[in-house]
Amino acid sequence: VVHAVGPVWQGGDAGEDALLRSAYDKSFRLALAHEAHSIALPNISTGAYKFPKPQAALIALDAAREALQDERLLRVVFVCFDRENFDIYRGLLNR
Numbered sequence: 001v002v003h004a005v006g007p008v009w010q011g012g013d014a015g016e017d018a019l020l021r022s023a024y025d026k027s028f029r030l031a032l033a034h035e036a037h038s039i040a041l042p043n044i045s046t047g048a049y050k051f052p053k054p055q056a057a058l059i060a061l062d063a064a065r066e067a068l069q070d071e072r073l074l075r076v077v078f079v080c081f082d083r084e085n086f087d088i089y090r091g092l093l094n095r
Contacts, residue, residue, distance in 0.1 A: 005044075007045055009051045020045055024064070037075065041060070045058070059079060061092055
């Protein structure tokens with residue numbers, strides 16, 4: 001399990017998307033550096049930090065798809081701590 005600190009949502013004009021993407025990218029790099037074949041991550045910044053959940057999910061899934069291009073990484077698990085995040089991820093993955 002890897003967890004990273006993500007950005008606090010400030011309205012979207014403070015580079016939050018790039019900061020969140022960086023948190024996921026660094027987590028994937030860390031997992032690969034430790035020769036992990038799978039990684040579990042929470043929905044970073046979507047709780048107390050108020051990042052919009054649909055936007056955060058798109059960023060997370062894009063980062064995961066890119067990370068999975070590395071053949072060493074076989075599995076990415078997103079741990080959704082609320083039903084809203086779960087439904088968003090399920091909907092995006094079913095498209």
